[in-house]
Amino acid sequence: MQTPPPQPAPTAPVATTRLPLAARLLLLILAVAVPPLVGLGLAMMNVNEGALLHSARELHLSIALDVRRALREELERARQQSAAIGYLMLAPDVGTQEEREKLADSQLAFSTSLDFVSFYSLEGERLGTLKARGVAEPDTPATLPTALLTEVPEQGLRVLGLTMAGELPSLRVLQRASVEGKPLAYLLTHVRLKPLVDQLQVLSTEWDGLEEGVYVVDAERRVVLHPTRSRLGASLAESDFFAAIGREVSFHSDFVAASDFEAEMPMFGALVTVPEVGWAIVVQRSQPLTFKTLRDMRLSVGLALGLCALVALVGAWLGARQLSRPIQALVRATRSIAARSFTQVEGEVETRADELGHLGRSLGEMARSLESSEKELVEQTRVRTALSRYLSADVVELIAREPGRLRLGGERREVTVLFSDVCGFTRLSESLPPETVVALLNELFTFATEIIHRRGGIIDKFIGDSVMAVWGTPESHPDDARQAVEAAMELRRWVETGNRRWRQKWGVEIQLAMGLHTGTVVAGNLGSEKRMEYTVIGDAVNVAARLESMAQPGQILVSAATRERLGEEAEVLRHLGERALHGRNATTQVFEVAA
Structure with missing residues (x-):
């Protein structure tokens, strides 16, 4: 009999080795934490790139605006100096002719902008030329065209063009010479632009990449x-920069632009116009120089993110056994807070007695505090936004700061x-469709609101085609009357x-009649507990309304009370005498704001 073969012994099950918690936590962090860190890094790079682009735009525009400010200051300095020389030579009570000439020569000797001043009669005939010592006789015309004289503004310069005085550029300008408001002559002079050229030279040497990138064009x-x-x-008419911003841009109007464009290399440029001269300041620089810090920023962000990841991995390895679940709960809570979902920490973390418990409780308190603060902030923002549509910023701020002011009453x-008030509004309404009238009034009220708010006033109400504005409440200032008059002007x-735009668009023009008065009123909330408005009540309101109804189209009438508070600014007013206002027994001294 055969012996059966031996049966193989059963094999023992292979033990599966589970990864330690530290390794699993490392893998978890690699899978969960690294991608968000990379995404955060990329987002930071994009945000910084956008911020760098914005700062580059602002820098280029700031350089151009500085050059424009310097040019305007040079023109204003020249205007003041030539006006002073004109006054010395033309004023009847300055002194003898010899004394006048000595004073005028002294002015020219110390002038940083002028070498000479040529005097012309009101008919355009040259009367003579006053020049500094050592300066050659200027080449000025014997007569000036009448058409040119009519273009000279009452206050300011009429720019005639650029001329070269040797190696340096000068600007030929013409202005009126007046004594006590009466024009007596015209002054022709050349304004030296050497300080402006020096500024361009400083900019080209101090800023990397601007060696040839700052210039002025006509x-x-x-x-x-x-x-x-x-x-x-x-000529830069065909340059890529003007192709990028538009070749039809007029330099005789305010215009600011910044754009990147392609030339021999990627470039970034900015332009600011000088309307009174018909020039523009252009600043351009290559993009590699403009954004040269972007590469270093990306490297720094990458290294910082790598270091953060390494620290996180080491910390996870050291505390894996006891920290995995509470840390995950805390991480989820912090992510919720970052996502503006202010939930509490999961599990039993807040009940622990160790540091993680303290952290969990602190995180929970922070979540609750942030949730409460956000609700309060959202509510305040909603209230402020809603109120700002009806009230000025000062009134909105006052209500937000002192809610008690919402009650009825006043002070x-x-x-x-x-x-x-718009003059002839009834006739205007008859001649235009109602949609056009509404569009015109909305445009007028929009700019009126901007002007009044910028001057510190508040819009009390719109009454049809009229606007009522108030200065001195809810906050008062020493110059409220002056600000009100300047707002009207x-x-x-x-x-x-x-009117130029409305004439082209709708074929109409409008004129405003305005009245101003200063007096005591009661300012506060009027109405009911459910519907109230902030307004002022008193006789001062009636006087201002009567002055407005008395004013002619384009006229601004001011009471004596307002004139008293203008101080030195009252010289812009012309006395019209005493007038009887409709509905009042006493007469009122009335003044007109000069045009």
Whole structure:
């Protein structure tokens, strides 16, 4: 009989080795923490790149605006100096002719902008020339065209063009010479632009990449000012920068632009116009120089993120056994807070007696505090946004700071009230469709609101085609009356500008009649507990309204009370005498704001 073969012994099960908690935590962090860190790093790089682009734009525009400010200061300095010389030579009570000439020569000797001043009669005939010592006889015309004389503003310069005084550029300008407001002659002079050229030279040497990148061009895009003389006269009309911002841009209007463009290399440029001269300041620099810090920033962010990841891995390895679950709970809580979901820490973390318990409780308190703060902030923002549509920023801020002011009632305050009304509005409404009338009024009220708020006033109400504005409440200032008068003058100037647009768009023009008065009123909330408005009540409001109804189109009438508070600024007013206001027994001294 055969012996059966032996059966193989059963094999023992292979033991599966589980990864230690530290290794698992490391893998978990690699899988969960690293991708968000990378995403955060990329987001930080993108944010910093956008911030760098914004700062580069602001830097280039700031350089251009500095050059424009320097040019305007040089023109204003020249205007003041030539006006002083004109006054010395023309004023009847200055002294003898010899004394006048000595004073005028002294002015020219110390002038940093002028070498000579030529005097012309009101008919354009040259009367003579006063020049500094050592200066050659200037080449000035014997007569000036009448058409040119009519273009000279009452206050300011009429720029005639650029001329070269040797190696240095000068600007030929013409202005009126007046004594006690009466024009007596015209002054022709050349304004030296050497300080401006020196500033361009400083900019080209102090800023990396601006060696040839800051220059001034005229309306034909020819270079008129540049640190390098060989660049003067060069035409930039076909340059890539003007192609990027638009070749039809007018330099006789305010215009600011910044753009990147392609030339021989990627470039970044900015432009600011000087409307009174018809010039523009251009600043351009290569993009590699503009954004040269971006590469270093990306490397630094990458290294910082790598270091953070390494520290996280080491910390996870050391505390894996006891920290895995509470840490995960804390991480989830912090991520929720970062996502603005203010939930509490999961599990029993807040009940632990160790540091993690303290951290969990602190994190929970922080979440609750942040949630409460966010709700309060959202509510305040909502209230402020809603109120700002109806009230000025000062009134909104006052209500937010002192909610008790919302109750009915008021307080006595001295204020300046302005009424502004569109003249002939009934006739205008008859001749235009209602949609056009509404669009015109909305545009007018938008700019009126901007002007009044910028001058520190508040819009009390719109009454049809009228505006009522108040200065001195809820906060008062020493110059409230002056700000109110200047707001009225600025509104009148703006309407003159707006008429050109409305004439082209709708074929109409408007004029405003305005009245201002200063007096004591009661300022506060009027109405009911459910519906109230912040307004002022008193006789001062009636006086201002009567002055406005008395004013002619384009006229600004001011009471004596407002004139008393203007102080030195009262010289802009012209006395019209005593007037009887409708509905009042006593007469009122009335003044008109000069045009």
